[in-house]
Amino acid sequence: MNHEPLRWGILSTGHISQKFARALQLAEGAELYAVASRTQEKAEAFAAAHGVTKAYGSYEAMAADPAVDVIYIGTPHVFHLENAVMCMRAGKAVLCEKALTINAREAEEMIRVAREEGVFLMEAMIPRHVPLIRRMMQWLQEGRIGEVRMIRAARCLRRDFADDARQVKRELGGGSLLDLGVYPISFASMVMGGSEPEETMGTAYIGRWGTDEQGAALLRYAGGVIADVSFALRTETVNDAYIFGTEGYIHLEKIFAVPEKITLYDKEQKVVEVIEEKIKGEGLYYEALEVMRCLRAGLTESPYMPLDESLQIMRTMDRIRQPWGLTYPGEKA
Ligand SMILES: NC(=O)c1ccc[n+]([C@@H]2O[C@H](COP(=O)([O-])OP(=O)(O)OC[C@H]3O[C@@H](n4cnc5c(N)ncnc54)[C@H](OP(=O)(O)O)[C@@H]3O)[C@@H](O)[C@H]2O)c1
Structure with a gap:
């Protein structure tokens, strides 16, 4: 195993x-080696604040640096495809923020390029790597709650966003589905072993920004398991x-996405087991470790995501959004 630090670019x-x-x-095992911004000034300010060695005034320049092993992409959703493809074509491993892209067509394209180039790619979905969630998945595998029948999860916040x-x-x-809904939907998918819902229905309030301020969806899986998920940008729950x-x-x-407490109940609603553990590095720490574990093991994707x-x-998410008439750049109205 290679114990050299892996050099990250942000x-x-x-x-x-x-x-x-x-x-x-x-x-x-991580070295924060480079940062890239659309402007040199911002890259330099970021480098000074975080002790980064190299500051690049363009994303392409950082991707061309042979010393960079892996790139973390933290741009808005509409740029993920373009940014990730550019980095992967330069031979870099990529950790791309959620939602992976704005729709399945773009995700398919991004994954195709990763496989063509033979480089590592992972969606930055923190919950998959949080120790307490891994523990919860173990409870499920051990049959501690019997057969799963229903899932309920919410990721909602209230903030005064600028237009x-x-x-x-x-x-x-923008919109609550891509920004926050992806968490409970991905959570339900993980519990269901990655299987696709057989039926989806959802509703949303399209507010003054023309995107979904809040929404909810029901997902029905094989065997009748139902997930009830909600997401909001203007309502705290x-x-x-x-x-x-x-x-x-x-x-x-x-x-729930970064839990510090998980509790197992029996069917009489009595507590059977409680586990508490503080989250490290706001959860981002765990996904960084997973990327490095995969790279050192020569994997091109993570079995956890x-x-x-x-x-x-x-x-x-495309299926949930389709009846709302909400389209993103490059999609047909
Ligand atoms: N995992 C989590 O907990 C978590 C939390 C929040 C957000 N996210 C995800 O992270 C991504 C970024 O979110 P954020 O809240 O960090 O966004 P943000 O504060 O707006 O930052 C986005 C950055 O992208 C770059 N960018 C490139 N083209 C841009 C454009 N046309 N307009 C605006 N910015 C542009 C900018 O950096 P430069 O100017 O330096 O190029 C900008 O600072 C999203 O995918 C989001 O879903 C994840």
Whole structure:
């Protein structure tokens, strides 16, 4: 096994890229080597703030640096495809923020390029790598709640977004489904072993930004398992998740995507087991470790967030969104 540190490049200097830089400082075996921005000034300011060796004033220049092993993409959803393809064509491994793309057609294209180039690609879906969620998956595999029958999960927040914020702007792939709904939908998919829902139905409120301010969906899987998911940009809710089985249920809190407490109940609603553990590096730390574990093992995708499953999740979100009449750049109205 190669014990040299892996040299990371961070593509873009926004909100999540800054958090990722802080998380990388905690990750053993990682070197935060480069950052790229659309402007040299921003790249240099970011490099100074986070102790990064190289600052590039264009994304392409960083991808062309042979010293970079792996690139983290933290741009708005509409740019993920273009940015990831450019990095992978330069031979780089890529960790791309969620949602992987704006739709399944783009996700298919991104995955095709990864396979063509033989490079590593993973959607940055934090919950897949959080220790308590891995523990919860073990409970399910051990049959601790019997057969799974229902799933309930929410990822909702209330913030006063500016009209040009990437979270709300249609041109940047804004809206609650792509930004937050992807978490509970991906969670349900993980619990269901990556299988695709047989039926989906959803509703949304398209607010003053022309994108979905909030929404909810029901997903029905083979065998009748039903997931009830909600997502919102202007409504704060409790943000936990439940998995109900024939012999008991599991509660994840709070926020379910980065849980610090999981509780196993029996069917009489008595507590059977509780596990608590603090989240490290806002959760981003765990996905960075998983990327490095995969790269050192010579894998081109992670078994915890397989590419075909990321594609299936994009297809599911396309199906949920289709009746709303909400389209993103490059899609037919
Ligand atoms: N995993 C999580 O917990 C988490 C949390 C928040 C967001 N995210 C995901 O991370 C991604 C970015 O979100 P964010 O909140 O960090 O966004 P943000 O603060 O708006 O930053 C996005 C960055 O992308 C770059 N960019 C390139 N073209 C742009 C354009 N035309 N308009 C605006 N920015 C552009 C900019 O960096 P330069 O100017 O330096 O090029 C900008 O700073 C999204 O995919 C989002 O879903 C994940």
